[in-house]
Amino acid sequence: MAGEGAVLSMGPHTLPVPTALFALNRQRLADALKKTAPDSVVLLQGGEEVSFYDTDTTYNVFRQESYFMWAFGVTEAGCFGAVDVKTGESYLFIPRLPEEYAVWMGPLPKTNDYAKKYDIKKVFYVDELEVELGRLQRAKILTLKGVNSDSGLTAKPATFEGIEKFSVDDEALFPVIASLRVCKTELEIRVIKYVVAVSSYAHRQVMKQIRPGNYEYQGESQFLNACYEKGGCRHVSYTCICGSGPNGAILHYGHAGAPNDSPIKNGDMCLFDMGANYFGYAADITCSFPANGKFTADQKLIYEAVLRATLAVHSAAKPGVSWVDMHVLANRVVLEDLKKGGLLKGSVDEMLEAGLSAVFQPHGLGHLLGLDVHDVGGYLPGQPQRPQQVGVNKLRTARVLEKGMVLTVEPGCYFIDPLLDKALADPALKKFLVPEAIERFRNFGGVRIEDDVLITEHGVEDLTKVPRTVQDIEGWMDGRLDESQFRDSERLFVF
């Protein structure tokens, strides 16, 4: 399907991404569709630039739509791609730009430039879509339409002038391609390992630099710089969350209304959730640490409860295990430790039954990770549907684990005023709470430990390389530990 050897990269200090990665994805797609739609051609439409309102600037540097990226790896806007299911042949359609654009954009890449860059032999212009697709004489064009189970939004099916002359099926493709994105190939895993290694490095730099008296956003800035300057990652996959003190309990802190703009105080916990993006692939890591580098007894109590939950999941997760069970396992460990620490009383089984976990962790244990930070395929037909129980219903997938899945493991424990108040007012939950102990944590914020893990044949490979134990965090922050302890084993990222 594709030639050998072409790679995308940001220089020799960064990871070369082989175009074979995307060729393999297209081949998997054609193979999968051969059973159900043998006489068809898949048509995907890439993303377009987004204007900043009515101005002549864009909202951000263009980033490719994820399904299109998965199949073609093309970073330019305005393209279409087709995969002939019958032959497995790939077609790329690129915008025909006016000649004068060369002054603004540089030498305009022609079809043969794209062919070489992306290792796709058949490259045409977008205005040739009708003719070229017509030439194939397939019974159907398959376009992509389906609901993203995290956003509730629907993917926009490809369309072009003249498509009405074809027979179009916009239903068959979605479940197949979404399903293929769930388990990662070896080539994809290598890219994910790289972006997680870069993001781990950047988190370590932030932990080393940020101190009380700094503003939260200075940590965000240091993170972005480390990912880009050292790792070639121009984008992050989601808005950086840099919460200190009580802001750590605001799950999506960092948005424009709360833009990481608080000063970090001595005695604060920091909860920094940030992840880079490399050629589309996302990392998603959270580090929680004391701003001054030294845990208090209360901070240690909460942190170690969450860490024990993390480690319990790392030990138990493997192919065949239900993600729902892992969520409940993590919940149980945190409740046990909160009880031991004097914040809760009574039976942990009864707490779980009553839904007490969702008071302290109102989000799921973790989610699929890939080209999207909340990757697709969480709830597909034929897979376990969304659980009903409070807390567990926040899971972005209820699937049984499979080899090749990449997920976040991100248990947390937060002290969120409205949730605590509601629990204290609910007799079914109040009976488990030790109010005076809970009050002590009112402005604590929260702890989340978020690792990016690969499900292997035998269990979990943790791709995240940051200090995680209390001892390691303190050692890292006071300079006793050095970088050599945190290198990724394959040395994909050498800084």
Add this chain to the structure above:
Amino acid sequence: MAGEGAVLSMGPHTLPVPTALFALNRQRLADALKKTAPDSVVLLQGGEEVSFYDTDTTYNVFRQESYFMWAFGVTEAGCFGAVDVKTGESYLFIPRLPEEYAVWMGPLPKTNDYAKKYDIKKVFYVDELEVELGRLQRAKILTLKGVNSDSGLTAKPATFEGIEKFSVDDEALFPVIASLRVCKTELEIRVIKYVVAVSSYAHRQVMKQIRPGNYEYQGESQFLNACYEKGGCRHVSYTCICGSGPNGAILHYGHAGAPNDSPIKNGDMCLFDMGANYFGYAADITCSFPANGKFTADQKLIYEAVLRATLAVHSAAKPGVSWVDMHVLANRVVLEDLKKGGLLKGSVDEMLEAGLSAVFQPHGLGHLLGLDVHDVGGYLPGQPQRPQQVGVNKLRTARVLEKGMVLTVEPGCYFIDPLLDKALADPALKKFLVPEAIERFRNFGGVRIEDDVLITEHGVEDLTKVPRTVQDIEGWMDGRLDESQFRDSERLFVF
């Protein structure tokens, strides 16, 4: 109209932006409309979050639409604002978010929180628009519709459920509000001075750090970090252009198809065009410098031609002077020096007449600068319309200069293959070119010197604080000059 003393800022090391800035803009707007539409109320709709395709992440951290920002200074999405022309009273309408959002977003700000933060007494929810506007009983609602002369796109007029019950005029507002944005108030100028000082600082850091062997994007990363970490500027106003060698001749280099991903070579010129954004206000600065810190004779020739054009404009520009004349002045100086340098031959007057300037500088001398990097008001009714002559027709404004305008002065000289080839094939232009000298510069790239200047009563105040002469650039890059030489005179930014 508004209380006293509320400010927006990113911490004590950054500039406090008084909400009085926006209150004054609203007052100017009401005053201006009193003549033409006394019995009306202005309604502006703020921006909405932009989803990243069908996912649950956004394309970028939310940034406010510029007209709304100008009038209300509100950084949150989903708001409306109204100004009663009759009374001058302001109204802000905020989204009513479901209570459970508090878990994700933090304590949900209520109307009184917004009232305090933005110093606007009358704050309601968006779902109260119909009732509250109805209560005013004005003859007309004025909404914003008009074509942006840089993009050709049309501003989207405010709309809400129930607006059909009002008499709406979507024409009267645009020319008035766009016109008001052209000349900046003292309060706005202070913010612009700050963001230009921060961006100047960041450019200086890049010039100090970047060297042959680095990748271009590493300069971008260093710039972004300096602006954000030190200056509190989370955004830039446009995609960073970091061209080295021949890439300096690609005017909009840096886009997703050419993402600043070339290695910088010894002997290259660098052309770095980058500017931060602070509470909406933009900087737009270009530095051109030799990557290795030392100009060659050819680099000096081109650089000093462009610098002499810059200085000529700085000396000549003042209220009453036509921007078109400044463009031609800069062109003339560059052509004179290219002739002196042996690249051109013949009469400079005839070169100008023939449009030769547009071969070497296919863009305008500069543009208005404010909340948009290409600020509005370039071609409004009653103002000089777009010139016809080649090159001059690229100007984003042909206005006569006025006190309080902020503009970029950005003459350039580039060696752009398709333009040189076209000129060499055109007898009317070819006769001025010395082909063997031109050939020597084929892979040179280009030089642009872009300053942000304020038009004062008497002339130009250059807000940009970067090394500009050959001597200063070399001195800065080899460490002989230090920061103290480049501080902004009012010390708005202290690093």
